[in-house]
Amino acid sequence: MDKLVGRDPEAMRYAIKRSCENKSEVVQADEKEAGMRATLNLGHTFGHAIENGSGYGTFLHGEGVAIGTAMAATMSEKMGWIDEGLKQRIYDILESADLPLKLPKDSPMTVETFNKLMSLDKKVADGQLRLILLQGGLGGCKFTGDFDQKAMQETIEQFVAEIGEP
Incomplete structure (x- = not known):
């Protein structure tokens, strides 16, 4: 977290990549926002x-x-x-x-x-x-x-x- 708060480029790249992957997985699993997607x-x-x-x-x-x-x-x-x-x-x-x-x-x-x-x-x-x-x-x-x-x-x-x- 210290690296993210400090805007370390590598930590930022990793966090953004994982966030996008996580969100994509949730959206794909619940395209019509019937359940799991609402957790976002x-x-x-x-x-x-x-x-x-x-x-x-x-x-x-x-x-x-x-x-x-x-x-x-x-x-x-x-x-x-x-x-x-x-x-x-x-x-x-x-x-x-x-x-x-x-x-x-x-x-x-x-x-x-x-x-x-x-x-x-x-x-x-x-x-x-x-x-x-x-x-x-x-x-x-x-x-x-x-x-x-x-x-x-x-x-x-x-x-x-x-x-x-x-």
Whole structure:
């Protein structure tokens, strides 16, 4: 990870090549996005709300998705779908990649903004928000509309309350 953060050309080439290969394998296995392919969107529903609510260009897409991934991991742990150790491992990986885990002190995001923007996400079907959450071991994802709404609200409230905290 240090080499990637340091923009080592060989490490970057390898990471880009493997990322493209991994994505290609997932897309080929699920061309119509009926299941496995949705896992590529982990962190995106929260992340898109952050990008949109903060003003496009405030965050790089990957930065918004990183915070969204932290939110998805937090929510998944609150629901008992993953344990605290896995959530911490995800946080540690994101942090080692020098990605943000929290909204910055000047973030305009509120609970209301999150709820409004997430309700407009492309993964809303028949008026129901569907999320990609973590379940089980590392890499275990679930694309579902059947999740604990209270856990989602608690997660949003937690991340909004932490705005400006170091």
